[in-house]
Amino acid sequence: MSSRLRRWLSTLAVLSVTSAHAATNAPFDLRGPTLEVTVSRDKTTLPIAQVPHLAEGDKLWIKADFPQSQSEHYLLVLSFLRGPTNPPPKDWFFKCETWKKTCAGKGLTVTVPEGAQQALIFLAPEDGGDFKTLVNAVRGRPGAFVRSTQDLNQATLDRSRLERYLTSIRHLNAANPAVLKDTTPLLARSLGIRVDEKCLDRLPQLQAPCLMEGQETLILNDGHSMSIVEALTTGPASDLVMAASHTPQADYGYYSPYISSLLDLGRLFDSFRVANYQYIPALATAVDKELTLTLNTPPSFQNPKSVLVAALPAVEDALPPPLHAVSPKDIYCARKDRLVLPVEGAPLVFATEYAHNTVLRVTGKNGEAIELPATADATQGGFLIDTSSLGAATLTDRFRGSLHGYWGFDKFDGPGFQLVNTHSQTWTPASQDDSSLIVGRANTIHLQAGSVACIDRIMVKDPTGKELRVDWSPVKANEVEITLPLQQAQPGAVTLFVKQFGSSEPHPVELRAYPEAGRFESFTLHEGESHGLLKGSRLSDVASLSLKGLEFVPSSAVTNPQSDQLQLEVKLAEGADASNAPAPSLQQGETAKGKVTLHDGRSYPVNVAVAAPRPRVELVGKSVQLASGGNTSNIQLASENQLPQDAQLIFSVRAKSPAFFSREANIEVASADEALSTTLSFANRTLTLADSKVAVATFDPTKAFGFSAFGPLKFRVVNKGVAGDWQPLVTLVRLPVLKELECPSDATQSCKLTGANLFLVDSIASTAEFKEPVAVPVGFPGRALPVPRPSKEGLYLKLRDDPSVINVAALVAEEPPTPPPAEVAPAPAATPAAAPTEQSVTAASPAPISNP
Numbered sequence: 001m002s003s004r005l006r007r008w009l010s011t012l013a014v015l016s017v018t019s020a021h022a023a024t025n026a027p028f029d030l031r032g033p034t035l036e037v038t039v040s041r042d043k044t045t046l047p048i049a050q051v052p053h054l055a056e057g058d059k060l061w062i063k064a065d066f067p068q069s070q071s072e073h074y075l076l077v078l079s080f081l082r083g084p085t086n087p088p089p090k091d092w093f094f095k096c097e098t099w100k101k102t103c104a105g106k107g108l109t110v111t112v113p114e115g116a117q118q119a120l121i122f123l124a125p126e127d128g129g130d131f132k133t134l135v136n137a138v139r140g141r142p143g144a145f146v147r148s149t150q151d152l153n154q155a156t157l158d159r160s161r162l163e164r165y166l167t168s169i170r171h172l173n174a175a176n177p178a179v180l181k182d183t184t185p186l187l188a189r190s191l192g193i194r195v196d197e198k199c200l201d202r203l204p205q206l207q208a209p210c211l212m213e214g215q216e217t218l219i220l221n222d223g224h225s226m227s228i229v230e231a232l233t234t235g236p237a238s239d240l241v242m243a244a245s246h247t248p249q250a251d252y253g254y255y256s257p258y259i260s261s262l263l264d265l266g267r268l269f270d271s272f273r274v275a276n277y278q279y280i281p282a283l284a285t286a287v288d289k290e291l292t293l294t295l296n297t298p299p300s301f302q303n304p305k306s307v308l309v310a311a312l313p314a315v316e317d318a319l320p321p322p323l324h325a326v327s328p329k330d331i332y333c334a335r336k337d338r339l340v341l342p343v344e345g346a347p348l349v350f351a352t353e354y355a356h357n358t359v360l361r362v363t364g365k366n367g368e369a370i371e372l373p374a375t376a377d378a379t380q381g382g383f384l385i386d387t388s389s390l391g392a393a394t395l396t397d398r399f400r401g402s403l404h405g406y407w408g409f410d411k412f413d414g415p416g417f418q419l420v421n422t423h424s425q426t427w428t429p430a431s432q433d434d435s436s437l438i439v440g441r442a443n444t445i446h447l448q449a450g451s452v453a454c455i456d457r458i459m460v461k462d463p464t465g466k467e468l469r470v471d472w473s474p475v476k477a478n479e480v481e482i483t484l485p486l487q488q489a490q491p492g493a494v495t496l497f498v499k500q501f502g503s504s505e506p507h508p509v510e511l512r513a514y515p516e517a518g519r520f521e522s523f524t525l526h527e528g529e530s531h532g533l534l535k536g537s538r539l540s541d542v543a544s545l546s547l548k549g550l551e552f553v554p555s556s557a558v559t560n561p562q563s564d565q566l567q568l569e570v571k572l573a574e575g576a577d578a579s580n581a582p583a584p585s586l587q588q589g590e591t592a593k594g595k596v597t598l599h600d601g602r603s604y605p606v607n608v609a610v611a612a613p614r615p616r617v618e619l620v621g622k623s624v625q626l627a628s629g630g631n632t633s634n635i636q637l638a639s640e641n642q643l644p645q646d647a648q649l650i651f652s653v654r655a656k657s658p659a660f661f662s663r664e665a666n667i668e669v670a671s672a673d674e675a676l677s678t679t680l681s682f683a684n685r686t687l688t689l690a691d692s693k694v695a696v697a698t699f700d701p702t703k704a705f706g707f708s709a710f711g712p713l714k715f716r717v718v719n720k721g722v723a724g725d726w727q728p729l730v731t732l733v734r735l736p737v738l739k740e741l742e743c744p745s746d747a748t749q750s751c752k753l754t755g756a757n758l759f760l761v762d763s764i765a766s767t768a769e770f771k772e773p774v775a776v777p778v779g780f781p782g783r784a785l786p787v788p789r790p791s792k793e794g795l796y797l798k799l800r801d802d803p804s805v806i807n808v809a810a811l812v813a814e815e816p817p818t819p820p821p822a823e824v825a826p827a828p829a830a831t832p833a834a835a836p837t838e839q840s841v842t843a844a845s846p847a848p849i850s851n852p
Contacts, residue, residue, distance in 0.1 A: 032293035034065040047289035049353040054315040063107025064098040073099040073126035080116040084143030118149040119312035125305045152311035153229040161351040177204035186381030192220045192347040278304040320412035321346030333454035334419040335502035342382035350378040358405030365394040395421040422454045422502035437513040443484045452480040454500040463492025520606040527613040530581035531569035539566040547594040548584040586610045615719035622651035633735035636808040643730040649699045660692045665719045672712045678704035710801040733801040736760040741811040750786040762798040
């Protein structure tokens with residue numbers, strides 16, 4: 001043989017092997033013949049779709065369903081096997097000539113022989129030696145056909161799971177792609193399918209194609225289906241021809257043997273090829289009593305002719321589905337219209353018809369057994385229970401139900417479930433915070449009851465009566481989480497309505513919506529003190545703060561409750577001395593928790609910090625030294641708490657805590673708003689020790705604050721950088737200069753007061769009781785004022801800087817001199833107009849002041 005011929009033959013052999021492998025690895029997507037198959041055991045007959053196992057003595061009825069136009073004659077052969085090392089006897093092969101009336105009409109009826117373990121169906125093209133050739137092939141290599149039975153069954157069961165998954169994805173995508181994100185995880189759990197979670201993050205329109213990619217790697221390992229086809233219990237492994245299912249390429253263990261089964265089938269059936277026959281594997285999809293064969297290779301009617309091979313269920317003991325509840329502790333409502341009981345562990349329950357006549361069995365209050373139809377639904381992730389028959393049943397509040405059904409011919413018992421009946425129950429907020437809502441945002445609250453399994457829907461009405469949409473979900477067996485959209489709601493009463501399955505009226509739950517509360521950062525007080533500082537926001541809403549059995553309320557001295565700090569002091573009984581107010585029993589550095597209560601009744605915790613004790617002093621005495629020119633204002637101040645701007649204040653203080661003054665101590669004097677302040681110290685000689693406990697301070701307001709300062713002043717001691725509490729000192733007043741008071745002889749007319757800076761006068765009256773005062777306009781620029789005629793005690797006035805005190809004007813009223821007779825009554829036209837700033841204003845009674 002020439003080298004060229006040898007190379008040609010070698011190339012042809014390689015091409016032949018490559019072509020064979022390509023054919024065997026092709027997908028099973030060619031529709032083949034259909035067979036009708038039923039199985040009878042005792043007096044029961046089931047369609048093949050409901051039979052997971054055969055048993056010795058079962059009667060098989062098989063009929064080929066070929067169209068009338070079928071031109072090629074097929075021989076139907078049923079063969080039983082009894083293991084890989086034990087060839088079956090010749091009488092275990094049964095044939096039926098499908099083109100003849102007897103077989104075409106009545107089919108083939110066979111009883112499963114004793115000792116049989118597997119069953120195969122062959123469809124072979126009519127040939128004179130077809131039956132004998134087939135029998136010899138099976139008996140000659142029984143292990144190979146046993147293995148083919150196992151692989152065909154495994155591939156069929158796995159493919160049934162894949163087909164159910166893909167069909168469900170297509171239907172869901174066609175109906176509503178948006179539900180794929182929620183439904184696919186349930187579908188995958190039920191069928192044992194691997195899902196790429198990244199697919200669910202895509203747009204709904206792109207999820208389905210992604211979920212169906214790589215179909216051969218979607219099926220996960222399922223111990224139940226593998227145990228159903230496990231029939232190789234005896235004989236050496238060498239009889240199994242190949243073991244591709246254990247190769248790394250097949251990823252055996254995590255994924256199902258589906259891929260490896262197809263590889264084994266391809267190699268196995270290639271080894272059966274002879275000159276006249278080649279064997280083609282067929283996957284048998286069972287629906288009711290029909291077995292539809294699916295091929296991956298087009299059959300050939302020329303040598304080598306194609307023999308179709310399909311497997312029937314193995315002959316072995318029944319293996320009931322290992323179903324178990326997904327969440328055994330969950331509680332389900334028996335009154336739901338669509339009650340779903342989640343189960344897992346047996347994908348074939350959802351992918352095949354093996355499990356049938358399934359019911360949920362419950363017991364009524366009177367002991368009667370009630371069976372509710374149950375349907376396995378992979379898209380729901382469990383069994384869908386028909387509860388319509390419970391409408392007239394009498395049930396207890398809590399009871400159990402369990403799944404029961406048939407696995408083929410045998411009964412099986414499924415898992416049990418805890419069920420509740422709809423009954424009247426109290427719904428309460430899970431915590432105090434859940435009873436109060438905040439408007440302007442979405443609120444998440446929790447309601448508790450004996451069971452939340454029977455909630456049908458939850459509605460809410462805001463304070464205006466408007467019904468709002470509510471999202472809710474159970475978080476525990478007795479607790480439900482509710483999201484309330486109160487972004488546009490107003491404060492006031494909010495009513496939740498909880499509607500349960502089987503109940504005609506919803507249960508109302510009254511809540512209240514409040515405005516947004518402020519934040520409360522901290523409450524700080526110094527050791528031994530009965531007042532402290534609350535920091536936060538919206539402090540004007542604070543009614544009180546409780547701490548260590550004491551109640552703190554906003555200080556009466558609070559001037560701006562809208563600021564981020566609020567002074568709180570211990571609430572005293574009416575008439576109690578503030579100097580004896582109790583202080584919390586807390587020491588420096590200690591922490592505690594207080595409770596802030598708002599005016600609307602809400603309360604919030606707040607952290608309490610205790611700072612070091614602050615230095616304290618008491619005011620012993622004070623005196624005012626006027627300027628060197630004396631009292632040029634002609635005003636006698638009626639209160640020692642008033643300090644003229646140009647005067648000097650000398651006051652003394654006694655140390656209380658610590659008991660002695662240190663050289664580092666000083667005194668701060670400031671205006672009420674602390675915009676102006678000064679420090680009196682030993683260093684600047686404005687503070688002098690009388691002894692170790694008493695210090696004398698000298699304060700010059702003009703030097704310290706300038707000429708525009710006025711109003712209440714306060715002081716505090718500062719010792720080693722720690723400031724004491726502010727205490728009232730004096731009220732700084734600016735004094736006008738009163739020069740003359742002229743009163744006409746007519747007692748019914750007003751007097752004229754002349755002077756400088758009269759805008760510093762608030763009002764003037766003729767009596768100490770300050771009846772019928774005359775008010776001075778703010779910013780009055782004139783030098784003369786019409787004032788009431790003074791009483792015998794004099795003229796009284798209030799200063800604009802301290803209108804709370806009535807002072808005395810130290811002026812004596814003067815009457816103008818009597819004019820000469822010729823000038824007493826001059827002609828009106830000859831009298832020149834006096835200058836506006838000098839004219840006297842007279843009237844029978846005080847008149848409104850205007851610029852003279």
